[in-house]
Amino acid sequence: MTDALQRLRYRCQLHQSAGERREDTHPLTWRLHDDGTPLDLADYRARDGYAAVETVLRQQSPDDVIDTMKAANVRGRGGAGFSAGVKWSLTLRGDGVPRGYIVCNADEMEPGTFKDRLLMEQIPHLLIEGMILAAYANHARYGYIFLRGEYNEAAKSINRALAEARDAGWLGADVAGSGFDFDIALHTGAGRYICGEETALINSLEGHRANPRAKPPFPGQSGAWGKPTVVNNVETLCNVPAVMRHGADWYQGLSGHLSDDGGTKLYGVSGRVNRPGLWELPIGTPGTEVMERAGGVVDGQHLKAWLPGGGSTGFLLPEHLELGLDFDTIGQAGSRMGTGLLTVVTDQQSIVSLMRNLEQFFARESCGWCTPCRDGLPWTVRLLQALERGEGERGDLEMLDKLADDLGPGKTFCAHAPGAAMPLASALQYFRHEFEQGVRYEPGPAHADPIPVGEA
Amino acid sequence: MEPTTTIARDGFAIEPTDRDAILRERAHYEQPQAACIEALKIIQRRHGWVPDNAIPAIADLLGIAPAAVEGVATFYSLIFRQPVGRHVILLCDSSSCFLTDYEGLRDAFIERLGIGFGQTTGDGRFTLLPVCCLGACDRGPALMIDDDTFGPVGPGDLDQLLEGYP
Numbered sequence: 001m002t003d004a005l006q007r008l009r010y011r012c013q014l015h016q017s018a019g020e021r022r023e024d025t026h027p028l029t030w031r032l033h034d035d036g037t038p039l040d041l042a043d044y045r046a047r048d049g050y051a052a053v054e055t056v057l058r059q060q061s062p063d064d065v066i067d068t069m070k071a072a073n074v075r076g077r078g079g080a081g082f083s084a085g086v087k088w089s090l091t092l093r094g095d096g097v098p099r100g101y102i103v104c105n106a107d108e109m110e111p112g113t114f115k116d117r118l119l120m121e122q123i124p125h126l127l128i129e130g131m132i133l134a135a136y137a138n139h140a141r142y143g144y145i146f147l148r149g150e151y152n153e154a155a156k157s158i159n160r161a162l163a164e165a166r167d168a169g170w171l172g173a174d175v176a177g178s179g180f181d182f183d184i185a186l187h188t189g190a191g192r193y194i195c196g197e198e199t200a201l202i203n204s205l206e207g208h209r210a211n212p213r214a215k216p217p218f219p220g221q222s223g224a225w226g227k228p229t230v231v232n233n234v235e236t237l238c239n240v241p242a243v244m245r246h247g248a249d250w251y252q253g254l255s256g257h258l259s260d261d262g263g264t265k266l267y268g269v270s271g272r273v274n275r276p277g278l279w280e281l282p283i284g285t286p287g288t289e290v291m292e293r294a295g296g297v298v299d300g301q302h303l304k305a306w307l308p309g310g311g312s313t314g315f316l317l318p319e320h321l322e323l324g325l326d327f328d329t330i331g332q333a334g335s336r337m338g339t340g341l342l343t344v345v346t347d348q349q350s351i352v353s354l355m356r357n358l359e360q361f362f363a364r365e366s367c368g369w370c371t372p373c374r375d376g377l378p379w380t381v382r383l384l385q386a387l388e389r390g391e392g393e394r395g396d397l398e399m400l401d402k403l404a405d406d407l408g409p410g411k412t413f414c415a416h417a418p419g420a421a422m423p424l425a426s427a428l429q430y431f432r433h434e435f436e437q438g439v440r441y442e443p444g445p446a447h448a449d450p451i452p453v454g455e456a
Numbered sequence: 457m458e459p460t461t462t463i464a465r466d467g468f469a470i471e472p473t474d475r476d477a478i479l480r481e482r483a484h485y486e487q488p489q490a491a492c493i494e495a496l497k498i499i500q501r502r503h504g505w506v507p508d509n510a511i512p513a514i515a516d517l518l519g520i521a522p523a524a525v526e527g528v529a530t531f532y533s534l535i536f537r538q539p540v541g542r543h544v545i546l547l548c549d550s551s552s553c554f555l556t557d558y559e560g561l562r563d564a565f566i567e568r569l570g571i572g573f574g575q576t577t578g579d580g581r582f583t584l585l586p587v588c589c590l591g592a593c594d595r596g597p598a599l600m601i602d603d604d605t606f607g608p609v610g611p612g613d614l615d616q617l618l619e620g621y622p
Contacts, residue, residue, distance in 0.1 A: 001604070004616040010592045010605040111550035111589040144484075149497075149534045150546070150590060152603045185484040190493050190532035193588050207489035208524075209531040225486040270552035270593035277594050311551050311589075341593070343551055357554040365588065367531075 011036055012118045012153075015277035015293065023048075025254065027242035028235070028264060029280045032122050038157045041164040044125040050170055052241040053132050057178035060244075062093075065137035069240070071248035072262050078105055078196075078233030079309065079338045081327035084240075091138045091220040092228040099141035100227035102134045103205065106147040106154070106234050107189060107196035111311035111361060112343040115266040116234035118278060120147070120154035123238075124161035128184060130237035132175060133244055135182045138230045143184040146201055149191050158186050193365035197414050198231045200367065211369040212414035239263055259284025259326040267325060269294035271344030272301060278341075284329070287321035290342060301346035305430065309338020311358050312419025314426035315351075335426065351431040352438055355424060356384040362420035373417040376407050380424065387438030397435050400428060468509035470517060474498050478517060488518040492525050496535050505536040533587070540583040541576040543621040546600040550589035556596035556608065564611035568618070582621070 001009070013036050014029055021030045031039055031047045044050070056065060070085030091100075104127065108116045119127060131143045147155055162184055165171045173181045192210050194200045199213035202224050223229020243251045243263075252262040261283045267290045268278040274295030281290065287306070297303050305315045308325065314335035323329050330337040345354060363377035380403050386392045407421035428435060470478070477498050482491040495514045500506050506529055515522040529535050536544075547565065549558055565584060569577050576583040590605060592598035598607030601621055609617065 002616075002620055005604075005606075005620045008606045008609060008613055008617060010595050010598060010607045012592075012594075108591050109588045112552050112593050113589065114591040114593045117591050148591075150587070150600060150605075153605075187484070188494070188497070189534075190497060191534035191588065192532055204493070205490060206487065207485075207492040207528060209527055268594060270596060271555045276596075307551070343555070343593070345555065349555060354551065354554065357549070358551055361550055361588070364586075 012114065012121055013277070014118060015275065015279055021280070024246075024250075025282075026264060026280050027246075027251075027254070028119065028126070028238050028266065029123075031126075036122060038122050038160075039125060041125060041161070041168060044123070048245070049125055050129055050176070052244040053129055053170065054176055056133060056244050057136055057176060057180055062137045062139060065133060065244065068244060068248050069137070072243045072251040073248075073260075074236065074239050074243060074251070074263060075261055075327055076233055077235035077239070077265070077339070079110065079312070079336070081337060084232060084236050087220065087232075088134070088137050088230060090218065091230055092222075093139045097139075098227050099139050101224045101229045102131055102138055102140040102143040103201065103224065103229060103231045104131055104143065104145045104234055104237055105196060105198070105201055105231050106145050106151070107193075107201065108151070108234070109148055109193040109196055109365075110309075110339055111358070112270055112307060113268075113310045113339040113341050114270070115268055115278060115339065115341060117151060117154055118266070119234055119238050120151065121157050124154075124158045125165065126238045126241060127158070127234055128161055128165050128170070130240040131184060132170065132182055133240045134230060134232060134237055136180055138228070140228075140230065141181065143182065144187045144205060144224075145184060146195070146205055147186060147188050148195070149189045151188075155186060155188055162186065192367070193361075194367040194414075194416060197416065200414065201231060202229060209367070211367050212416075214413070235266055255282045255284050255326075258282050258286075258324050260328065261326045265325070265340050268341040269344060270341065271306075272298045272346050272349075273344050274298055284324035284326040286324050287342065290325065291321055291344075294342075294344075297344060297346050301348050303344065304347045304349065305345045305351065307338075307343040307345075307423065308335050309340050310343070311361060312336075312415075312422060313338040314422045315345075315430055316426075317430060336422065350388070351427050351434050352384060352388050355427050356381065356388050358423055359384055359420060362416065366416060370413040370417075372407055372412050373420075376403055376417065377420055379403060380407075380420070387435055390438050390440060392435075392439040394439065394441070396439060397428065397432070400424065400435070404428065466509040466512055468507060468513045470499070470510075470513050471502065474502060475517060478514075482518065489520050489524060491518060492520065492528055493532065493535075496525070496529055496532075500536060504542075505539050508537075533585075539576070541581050543581060543602055544583045544585060546585050546587035546590070547573075548588075548590040548592070548596070548598045548600075549586045550593075552589070552593035553596035553598055557610075558597040560611055561597045561599075561609060564614055568614050582618070 074084045075081040195210045200210040204210040219229040265283040366373045368374045404421045404425040407417040409418045478495045481494040512522045592607045595607035
């Protein structure tokens with residue numbers, strides 16, 4: 001590759017140098033190299049890698065692991081924020097139940113989200129260690145890393161790490177001499193956002209179209225090939241080794257007074273800010289601090305709104321940046337923390353155009369399984385396109401209100417349509433005047449010559 | 457399922473190395489259907505796309521119904537069912553790139569290549585496609601050419617970028 005191309009090449013980089021990251025405060029990133037090169041097994045071992053597997057598999061029962069995870073209240077980092085320990089406690093196990101699967105959701109296609117890539121590209125052994133511990137707790141016999149097809153660098157890094165871990169006895173029969181058997185395969189996707197939905201992911205893993213499945217049964221009871229299956233996000237699994245090594249109290253303490261949730265979070269900012277990027281910070285860190293790290297919006301522009309965690313979360317206003325970024329606080333403000341990566345919109349950008357872009361994404365990525373999503377999203381796009389051109393009709397805003405409601409939670413098979421409805425509903429709430437500007441109140445040609453009654 | 461050379465069906469033959477690669481994938485799963493996405497990707501790596509007559513050949517190799525393979529092949533956006541150019545450009549059109557002037561970049565590509573989305577240049581060099589958020593939001597607007605991710609890319613970078621893919 002030429003120098004000119006190298007200059008344009010994308011590199012995923014954390015914006016905190018080694019001097020800012022410590023073992024006791026940055027469980028996800030303290031081991032990373034400043035130059036972004038991946039840690040190999042020797043690097044990882046030299047920094048206490050696989051120490052948790054070594055001790056836990058010999059000295060603790062699977063239920064002990066689940067108890068620690070519940071006490072630490074590790075909330076799922078894929079967007080929903082459900083307690084990983086509680087999820088694990090619901091996995092079917094016991095006499096006569098076949099050992100199932102642990103699946104890492106590494107699909108990362110939520111617009112505005114770019115965090116799991118860092119962990120997979122640069123510290124894949126942390127993910128593997130987390131998966132081994134999760135498999136042990138959930139009686140899983142095999143694991144899959146479901147990685148989106150476009151993440152080539154992550155695929156290379158993971159495959160290298162899997163081979164190293166297998167050669168060193170961290171994977172395969174009798175993991176680390178513990179008597180526990182477990183191995184992992186990398187499964188790469190072929191492009192569709194819906195694959196990130198838990199049950200659609202399982203369908204895709206099985207080689208089908210990625211349509212969601214009805215719940216119950218939940219995957220913990222009947223997932224991949226009808227076996228108990230636990231699906232966790234990359235960042236969630238990467239938290240497990242440190243929780244098991246240092247305990248629930250330590251994990252809770254990481255967020256200090258900032259949040260009732262424990263641990264740290266990979267926060268990021270994208271959009272027109274001076275220093276877009278990624279940081280590992282205590283969960284509950286106020287939005288103002290994350291924005292400060294991103295250097296604020298670019299010169300001459302002002303913050304108009306932000307999405308707290310990807311395209312499926314609701315818009316928040318500048319004053320909401322005072323809030324701590326955690327699941328409950330952002331939920332109480334009417335949005336969702338989602339993946340915790342802020343998408344910034346400035347006063348020079350149109351909310352209507354951004355909504356048109358977002359809904360086009362959701363319409364294109366609908367799997368087509370259920371009617372409100374398949375038909376409602378293209379309809380939403382058509383209305384937004386008309387408003388964007390200044391050709392909206394009377395009643396369009398009310399129809400968008402209705403669509404936002406009809407696509408909302410509980411009315412569709414999965415969370416895809418509700419994810420599309422949330423930013424739309426909040427945009428209509430906070431920026432209604434922008435939508436109204438797109439309505440053409442002058443009678444257009446269609447209204448100019450009404451067909452007289454009786455002549456139609 | 458034991459042939460040692462090619463699997464031929466409807467004039468399409470799966471090369472022995474591809475056959476072995478597909479069967480290695482097959483071993484990772486409880487059911488053969490699970491290997492079908494990877495099988496399609498393996499065929500695509502060799503041919504650039506997945507021709508219609510490759511579908512029954514894959515189905516034969518995995519012992520599943522051709523309709524099951526076809527259903528999957530038409531669902532996923534990175535499986536191409538028409539010939540593509542030597543290089544595929546995936547232009548991210550998701551929110552963060554949209555907010556950092558994706559539209560300017562898109563227009564520059566369309567003008568420079570003389571094609572729209574879903575089309576291939578007359579010389580067979582480039583195919584232009586939109587793609588879901590590439591997870592490169594901190595460096596938008598972003599794009600991929602073949603296996604390489606770039607960002608941020610401005611309209612002024614196009615010549616340098618395209619020169620790298622003859």
